[in-house]
Amino acid sequence: MFQIPSLDDLLARARAAFRTYLKGSDAWSWPNNIYASAKVIAGMAFEVFGFASYISKMIFASTAPDIETLRLHGAEFGLPQLPAGPGEGNVIFTTDDAIGVETSATLQRADGAVYLVVTPGSLPGAGTLQLSVIAQADGAASNVVEGTPLVALSGVTASGSYTIAVAAGGITQGIDVEDKESYRQRILFRKRNPPHGGSASDYVIWARQISGVSRVFVERLWAGPGTVRVFFFMDGIYPDGIPDAAAVTRLQNYIETVMPAGSLLTVAAPTPRPIDVIIRNLMPDTVRTREAVLTELRAAFLRLGRVAGQDTVHGGMPYLASPATFSLSWIYQSVANAADVDSFDLDFPVVDTPLKVGETAVPGTISFV
Known part of the structure; x- marks a missing residue:
């Protein structure tokens, strides 16, 4: 393997070259212009070697130094970096009188995170009203645990007093942009496991194309010929990485669009x-x-x-x-x-x-x- 010379090595080479090809010069002695010229030449050569080293790392997905280079590797296989996604869930309005909530009513968490009401609703009197919401911003920071209080900024009309809290199950599914190492591992897995028309590795590739899916296990022939069961984790999103029913349904629906027609798929949470x-x-x-x-x-x-x-x-x-x-x-x-x-x-x-x-x-x- 080629060893990139250090700056000191390049400087020594430049000085030796002056002594060899320019008789009577001495690039080791100061002050003289040859001394300065050797340093300039060595510095420029070191920069060229550094760029060559960077290029050599870009060639392979396993050593690609930055996310931009990995995106180029991924593009060759049709594997884009997974985008961020907003948190989704339900909130409960508890009121002592009539209340009306409009679509896109804005609710705010104590730290300023904003959530938009997806489904409108109303009550003629005291009671509780459960509505779906989605975070205005993407990312895992938009996830909220059950019971977290919210306040209404707009879109809520009430005759009396009311409170808003995150419903059971919390606001989940908020996902950050796929990090560099996760993306690298997906690309390497795809390179090492070319598509085979529905092999076990294909199901791993398909499952990991959904944002947040981190680990996948496949069980072939689990209920007879043609049956495939896929277990998956969403680490960092759910406790112990075990997804909820909505995430299971979402993954099942996606894989069914790309899997072979003759297979019977079951997606399950561990x-x-x-x-x-x-x-x-x-x-x-x-x-x-x-x-x-x-x-x-x-x-x-x-x-x-x-x-x-x-x-x-x-x-x-x-x-x-x-x-x-x-x-x-x-x-x-x-x-x-x-x-x-x-x-x-x-x-x-x-x-x-x-x-x-x-x-x-x-x-x-x-x-x-």
Whole structure:
């Protein structure tokens, strides 16, 4: 592999070249114009080498240094970077008298985020009114947990007093623009797994074309010939990455538009299997060490978690939903890897945790005793 010379190396080469081709000159001595000329030449050559290094990284998707270059790689396969999307959900108006809410009525969160009412509604008297809303701005920051209070800026007419709060399930589905590494992995997966008219890898590619879908597992022939079941996660959007019914329906509807006509598709959310962890005699037992252990454990469940299924185990297709367990050794290793941990005892679990079909391991209650 070609090693790009350092600036000092290039400067030494330029000085040596002056001594060789311009007899009697000495680019090492100051002051003289040859000394300055050697520095200028070395600097220009170093810039050229730096640009050549940048170009060499742009050639491959695995080393592309910026999102603009990755977009060029993705465009060759028809894989655009996934855009941001607004949060959606329901809010509840609780009123002591008549109220009317118009389409596109604006509601505001305490931090200034604005939501628009999608479906209008009214009440002739006291009661509760549930309406759909969508965030005015895109991004995960538009998501809101259940119970968050909102205030009306416009489009609400009320005879009495009322309150507005986010309904059960919260406002979800707000998604940031796909980050560089996620986009890179999609492009590399597409390069390594060319379309095969409905192979298992095709379903992974199709599923990940929906914003927010992060991990996908495919179960072939799960209910007989021609049947395919797709499990997926939306990490960072839903707790433990497990999507809600609306997200499942949205993905099902999309894949049905691109899959082979002879297949019968089922899209499902994984079933969470909480695994409780009890750690005894943590040394040193400090808040900082406990937080480090929690961080490592959550990262392990995210990195090593998969969906169990009835498909065949295949080393070349790690995305198949095949029989799986969550290994006890992974928990040991995660705790031991946490920063500042000197020693500990693991009281629970004591054996590997087998997963049933459709289940995925998620962190349960993590206790320190």
